[in-house]
Amino acid sequence: MDGQLKRGLLDVCALAAIKSGESYGYQMIKDMKPYLEMSESTLYTILKRLEGAEMLTVRSAEHGGRLRKYYRITRKGLDRIEEFREDWSMILSIYRFITREEEAHE
């Protein structure tokens, strides 16, 4: 799939991955994999950005000797998802513009 196209979905996708409860990076990648693959460096970059934008909060916890950082979505994060949903009709109209068939050409 076109890399460019999915880039706009990465942020919101990461938020969606913690929408129903907190999770951590490694798990999120596995959860998103069937829909959208992203590398670790990409995800952790995005998570840091989303944290800066206060769309999620982080807490560190130890799990089996290993560090885990659990991410939880905030109100702003949920708003971001809602905003995406609202943008969708615009995306659909662009989609129609791109794929529309011209009548009576040629």
Add this chain to the structure above:
Amino acid sequence: MDGQLKRGLLDVCALAAIKSGESYGYQMIKDMKPYLEMSESTLYTILKRLEGAEMLTVRSAEHGGRLRKYYRITRKGLDRIEEFREDWSMILSIYRFITREEEAHE
């Protein structure tokens, strides 16, 4: 609308704007405006890139004392639009992942 989200659509949108016949930059911007706004510098950057990728061809012509560069879509350009169309089902599945409702949470 979210800037990030539309970025993946810019290229294909520009191609779509010349799908039904050749056009020139300034006109293309006006044609796309109802669906997607992009600045001139963005469009001309994209047009140059698409030309490099052989998805369109250019010819210069004078029109009322002013220069105009007319762009025409190529086979590869049409293939690109088709590819976009094929990617769409993947986009829809990501959309569903993002917006799905969790049952029995709260």
Add this chain to the structure above:
DNA sequence: ATGTCATACTTCGCTTTGCGAAGTATGTAT
């Protein structure tokens, strides 16, 4: 004549961003 606006394309440079590569460190299975 002067100013302003629409047309039309160009160039510069900033900033954001995805992401490959490599690294650190632990637990488990072979």
Add this chain to the structure above:
DNA sequence: ATACATACTTCGCAAAGCGAAGTATGACAT
């Protein structure tokens, strides 16, 4: 002992959008 899964981090490149400013012409109003 080796290899693989887990889990997060850091570095730095390259692509890309786009604001800003520039060049140049024609039309139209004051």
